[in-house]
Amino acid sequence: MSAPAFTSPGGLRELLRRFADPTHPSQWNGPEGDALARHCIARFTPLARKYRQPPQDAASFAFEVMCDPHLLDVDDPWAVVTTAVKRSFSAQFTGDSLLCGDRAARRAVDVHDPQRITDRDWTFLEAQLSPETDNDDAPVPRTTKAGDIAPVELDSAVSDAVRLLRACGWPPDAAQFALEYIGGRLELAGNPATAFEYLRRDKVARAQLDIGQHAWTAVLTAVLGSPDTDRGLGPTGKGMLLRILAGSPLDQVATDTGLVSALASSAPRERRPSHV
Template sequence: MNQNPGAKDARPLTFRDSEGLRRLLTRLGSAGQDAWRRDPEASELMAFTAQRYAALARKHGLDPWEAATAAFVVMRAAATVRADDPWAVVTQAVKITCIAEERSQGLLCSVDKARRAEVSVHHDAERFSDREHELPEYHPAFRSAPADEVLEVAGQHRVVASAVHDAVTFFVLLGWPESRSHEGVELVCGRLADAPSRISAFDTLRRDVTTRVLLDLPQRAWTTMLRALLGSCDDVREQTMRGRGILYRLISGESVRDLLGDEDLVEPVVVNAPRMLS
């Protein structure tokens, strides 16, 4: 028998493969808002997605369709279609969402809050009766610190909160969507607080495709935001005010007006602003 040796590999491309998923998402994206509701292949995709992530959902105490909903959200992001491996991006995003959903149930807060590092570090809510000792005996909230230490910490928190607010304002004034500016700045600040150094936070975030996809930012816009917030990793400039980024400059006393007067800082932020609806 004369058979084509490559015939066995010429199987039809389906959404079960990353390239097939990219093809389907591209077609659904160009077919209009109702395509996901009407298209039979889209229905098959969501049923397959619920089955694919069922074990992951159950691991975090969720229904498989809750994982499928998280996948649906990230599948509609333009950055997912452009990713090297769309299924890998979807899987990572679903994993992050499942963890946040589980944490939100334990912390009795919203999923968005549970994603934040400063919230997720807390333990799950407990009943007073769950512990043998009375609440004032073990809870740190009932321990008092010296008055001068309390005032110093409160002052530091106000300075940081003001710097975060001004950083968001800086991006919004330069044409960035407000929602993505706010989410991006808060996410970078949360990762910076957990990282051993500013440079480490920059490198980790720069390679974090899932976070960029969730923010729906192109790679160039994401890198520009990181470089503006955290500064340059170049050994020559990293110890300068410009090299340390606008978060450091704002905490050091500069204002948004001062930053807007820095043409070398402003130009790349304006040029790489994401052209999308906020």
């Protein structure tokens, strides 16, 4: 089987021109976009391993630079994409090591000594999952350190969140994918703000779910909360995943009308098999 045309510099340029043309049927979230994402993952897997990053991130990094119209004017767009992906992996690796965001890791300022994530408190949980009521008799949500959150605990919270998304009209597969994707990034990032900012720019997940940027941001805000607590959908900006981790019952989280409305309005359409 011959390689897709977009694997060559000229073929990639032509595909990106079609993607940039609003009158052309080719779309980022169509079959060609899916094939391009899979190719980027395979192409940049060695780089991902070198920097100890998930190979799936390669597609997101690549798509981010591919959306730049200036890429259409360069002689070898794949060379530019490769350099950008390498820099992004390097920044992400440095950010993970220094416990800061990849944007900060690109600058050689404010560098601090690295710590293992298990050596520090998950203060974001202690701060964000504080009691939501003034009732002295109300149970106090547990505070949690990084080493205390076992994968099974996060998996349980994700499963509960999937149930809520399905109740809000999300197709089962889409709900499962979205929550596992977001939960995986939260586990890697160690705090919701970093996970939110990374995922907000993620084009791979949006393409997989076939939803727009506004809907994707609404999902992230509902699940993770907002870095700006004034914009958070949950009480004091808390996302539903952290509230479930704090011990809030699912039926209590489901009474948050703003959160439920955001999830329902952003639900992707269920894909039906085409009949030829």
